[in-house]
Amino acid sequence: MLAWTIYISFLGAAALVFLPRENARLIRWVSLVIALAGLLCGVAAICQYQTNGSSGVVEILNIPWIKDLGISFYLAADGISLTLVLLTGIAAVCGVLFSWNIEHRVKEFFAFYFALIGGVYGVFLSFDLFLLFVFYEIAIVPKYFLIAIWGSKRREYGAMKLAIYSFVGSAMVLIGIIAAYIVSGSSSFNLLELASYPFSETFQAWAFPLVFIGFAILAGLWPFHTWAPMGHSAAPTAASMLLAGVVMKLGAYGALRVAMTLFPLGLERWHNEIALLAVIGIVYGATVALIQRDFKFVIGYSSVSHMGFVLLGLMTLTQIGLSGAVLQMFSHGIIAGLLFGVVGRMVYERAHTRDLDELQPMNLSKALPFAAVTFVIASAASMGLPGFSGFVAELQVLIGAWQTFPGLTIIAAAGIVIGAAFMLRALIKAFFAENEPGKTQPAGGLHFEAISIPERVGAVVLLTTTVAIGLWPKLLLDLINPALNSPLMQPLWKGAAL
């Protein structure tokens, strides 16, 4: 069932190519169906997983691929992958809804879009490292084109920056994976087998940071984060939603799944340093966001700050911290998707500017009340207010962090306050500022095209998700927590005990 999420996306991408170019309406509806089908597969698989009472890694498919090197097409899932598959499904559907108005090369757009989605599903479900890497690369390439063709201001620079960072990161990952493969003398790239091999401490001491940072570049680890705000703001709305919502999670997921499970001793050796970088990222991202003029840069930097919580949670080496980190991946995916949806689609495509100083005299709360209300709720969620998923996730991360690094926790908590400050600043400037007497707007206020139904549906889906998880986090924690207790994760807790 789960494997179909990957097939549907790739087959969908291929099928879109054969649709008539002129019929944009058909292409959109087909895309929506593809995204929904992927989401439904994911949801059905989760229900099945829950009803079967499974807890650890469940194999989906294992077909030998390149026998000589021990590479196989090995798909499996545990609660962590399932959580992220669910996130990908929701983000994919909402991304299509928020791209409903795309007219330029709509066929190619959605083809690339689903190639990216397929790659993402693939990464979350691969338990063969080589396969995982292949999917990881597949996800990076369409992203480049999505930005470079359909992007906005400085799109080529943004796309180039993103590509350089991603590729440097992947090169580091690849070196690490191959080194592990060779050193272990194993005849397989199977994650479960490699994880059981006791790598020497000296090997782990350099392999871990190599692979971890390689992945974490994509998760916005400070100081390798500058691709994120740039790339997010250059990308078209759906791509920034996927970039912040899902692609950044690829990095965090890879860091957890590959670097941390393979090299628990290296993790033990380096976790203090990386936690420090994570906390710097939290505060740094928030402070830079405080003075940005470009609305999308504000959200882009807020992603750096929020992903800092994910990385901090991973470094706590406590179950509660890790569980918080995974929940934060989900939560940030939803909330960032929503914020980019409002800023990129609802505001930018109507007002044709993202400059907060230019938005200020437009008094958008009058012109676009739906966007304003959505953004108010989304910023409350982004600030980590209770009732939204971000609160539960950050609470868990910080409870875990308090046990491991009390000093850093204090700084991270301060980052939350700055987080509130920059969201409120952007909120007031963009939506609720008063006209200055000199700069009156045209009589009767500005008239924008009304917020369309697909936009409303997308916003409501994302809002409902974050509130549902915020009020009843058990929904996801019942998936995540058993996964943390599975045999695959045991070395992590052993490493922490040393």
Next chain:
Amino acid sequence: MWTSWTHSKADMSFNPQYLFLIPLLPLVAAGVSALIGRHQRKLAATLAIGSMALAFLISCAAFAASLNAPAQGEVFRQVFNFNWFQLGEGSLRLGFILDPLTAVMLVMVTFVGLLIFIYSAGYMAHDENFKQFFCFLSLFAAAMLGLLISNSLLLLFICWELVGLASYLLIGFWFQKPSAAAAAKKAFITTRIGDIGLFLGMLWLYGKTGTLLFYDGGNGCLESSALTQLVAQTAFAGMALSTVIALLIFCGAVGKSGQVPLHVWLPDAMEGPTPVSALIHAATMVAAGVFLMARVYPLVTAQAGDLSLPTTAAQVITFVGAITAVFAALIAVGQNDLKRILAYSTVSQLGFMMIGLGVGGVAVAMFHLITHAFFKALLFLGAGSVIHGCHEEQDIRKMGGLRKFMPVTFATYAIGMLALCGVPFFAGFWSKDEILHAAHAWPGSHIPFYLAIIGAFLTAFYMTRQVCYVFFGMHRGDKHHAPHESPRTMTVPLTILAVFAVILGFLGTPAWPWFSGWLTGHPVEFNFGKLLAGGALGMMVLSALIACGGIGLGWWVYAKAAAKPSIELDPLEKLSPVVFGWLRGRLFIDELYAATVIRLTTLLAVTSDWLDRVLWGGMVQLVGGCTNLFSRLNLTIDNTVVNGGFDQGCEGLRESAGWLSRLRNGQLQNYLRTIGAALFVLLLFLIWGRQ
């Protein structure tokens, strides 16, 4: 996983499991009014008022249940706990509690809330966002009532943040005014700074005790086993862990209850509509900080050694309260905005509550909290009535003589003012007297007592100044628009509150201290003799003298000034322009913060932004540039070494590939080259490593 545990006998009439109905009712009202159309004003108001009335009735039932003490010396307490979610081996649990502390707050908040809701229906009648206003008010009520019934620091914190959100929305309700939007932001962020402390205290408490439930059949974090454990550990500087955690939690209270140095948001919060100021920024939310400290009081007082001396936590609370009480009262003397004076007065009175908490315990502080809630709500609603009657004028220098135009407002306002000043037989007299009494007997230090006396004197002085300017003397406002009395929906709540501002005090006189007896679980008997016994009488006389002295001095200074047709200079300004300038400038605390904290943050932001643009960005440019150079070099080699015809064929292919080729600016090949080079290095490394 649902567990219920009752402390007392099974014949109780109120099951704490149903406490959640109290916040749920306003929450439903908020939800429904969020969804209905903006023109259904009547429905929104009816929903809000109706849900609040129902919540009030349930609260009364809960209150009645809490009256039967289980046994002599024991406090009535019922809890209901449940799992929120499981975390590895541990779990995060939430719960509801019913004890006298919760019960009295529930009744107060629902009752004052109900009156203010009714008043708002009149006050906001002409506002275009009427429906939204009641939606936000109901949201606030739900969060506030949830805070009161929490038996878990986590649930309390959740509601604590939500009342902050509601407060933000309501302060910024007239967001068209830039000052309102700025005030809302300031309130939210300033209180959140305090919340960092509360949050960290919560993390620490959870880390050490593994639970955030207050009471849990012996396993709660406020019960003896957890307290013993916390007292036994030293955090730093010789302070017990319990003290440090209590102080961290106190940071949250400092933010929410506007104590120095985080008091700056509360006066600005007066930008909100007046009913909001009355409900949130006078009677209920700002008092939540005092309530929080009363809730975690066992943590504040827990200590191992010498029990006769107060703990460090109690001392800090007392001194912060005492400094706030005087500081805010001083600033209030120099203000000219009707609501701002009341706001500083609230800050000052909250300081009194903190003193009461530190020196006298929960009962003393809570008694002042309850009486203050009534008379301060009364004063704010009275101020709203004045502002309404004077056509949105807030400057007291432009009022005057209003007692003739607005007799009901004047009479009720005067009662509130006398109660606040602590004139004998008004509610504020009894509750303030208890604080002074406890402060006098405090073994820690005598300084808070003296500060409290100065604060009480200043309170009487600035309130007299205000009343003189507003109600006495000549009318100095617009001659063509005579002030008018407010409609019934506004004066009836005023009258009801005025009655309570008098009679509530009789629940806690020295002769019959029923209130403190009930809160601490000691039944009391009426004993008139205690009223005259030793220290009690002396303190009452002193307290009465201070109040009358302040009023007398105020009258002497301001009665004449108010009689003039216009006020150019305040009489005190003539006396000393410099000192008065400082008071009017609010001792320039806001400017101090702007010059330090805010400037520092901005500097940090600009630096980080520069780093991102120049340093990290520059590095990428450099890498990109180098790769480009490298690929050009390769291209040259290719051109010279590789067969030209093949090259041309490739060129043709590239041209025909259309738009794709334009985008493929060499990155992908370079990437493969990088990987190739990396593999080569790795191979070398491995070979070299094996040898």
